[in-house]
Amino acid sequence: MGREVAESCVDAVVIEMVSAFCQKFYSAEPELAARRIEAIGYQVGHQLVERYTMDCPRFTDHLEAIKFICKEFWSELFKKQIDNLKTNHRGTFVLQDNMFRWIARISPNPLQENSTESSTPNNDNQAAQTTSMHLYFPCGIIRGALTSLGIPCAVSADISNRPACSFVVRIKA
């Protein structure tokens, strides 16, 4: 294990980043905010994989590359592997992390002790939007990582089953 920093450093900068892009820079254009957040994740994933695979030959097929993401890559980032990998053998993979480490950061408890906010439709909407904004970051990381391995794709996330998070990877033909 190389050099380390406190996890709260990463959490802090990502929370600030999502907040800045959503509320400050592109408050009226959530689409653009989402793209920026995803792009930042993409950079991170791309560069991480470039470094990890410097001494290794390229993977022979898509499945090998996806398995790398599920095992070595995920371990470097989250100290655990992807728990469940599914595929339809037609270019779609679902990577499920049963205890996604960033869940707590992504969707903090909306009803906090000293908050007088109740669960109104408006607040729920807000919370849902913030959550989906945060998810663009790990989606971007995966997309950047796979692109770096020569696999262009689209990645989306599903946390309807938290604390599990499923990442759906659709490989572009």
Next chain:
Amino acid sequence: MAPVVPRSGDAVFANVERVNAELFTLTYGAIVRQLLTDLEEVEEVNKQLDQMGYNIGVRLIDEFLAKSNISRCVDFKETAEVIAKVGFKMFLGVTATVTNWDVEGTSCSLVLEDNPLVEFVELPDTCQGLYYCNILSGVIRGALEMVSMKTEVTWVRDMLHGDDAYELRVKLIKQVPEEYPYKDDE
């Protein structure tokens, strides 16, 4: 109640959840790069990084106080030492040195030789005015404000600009003593 012993920076760092520093370095770098693309003006990016740092500092102080068991610092000198030895260590895994105190003891330098934020970073010619690590100055300012110290934090040396270390000048502008609603028992 038994006195709570303040923990050393190493001890706290050993006890917090830690991650691969590369993830942090690359995430921060990608954010800075995106800000440069979107905001274009280097000065704007400096401001944004400082503001983001401030927002982080305002929240980070709680974690710092909770995990380090540091009680109230006697004076600003102690505050600076605590930031350098415990604060930096428990978050970034590195310690800073405190130097260059002024006569009044209200202004000093925090010097960092090892800085995880900047690993593998080089500034292109177009960004020479960028204070890449400006988030740090905001963090310190925000954190101290939450413990009633208004400060000014500026960069004196920056290795990305060719200097031999990172040096932050921290100046105490105003200290607002906390007011208790009732007297101490002792």
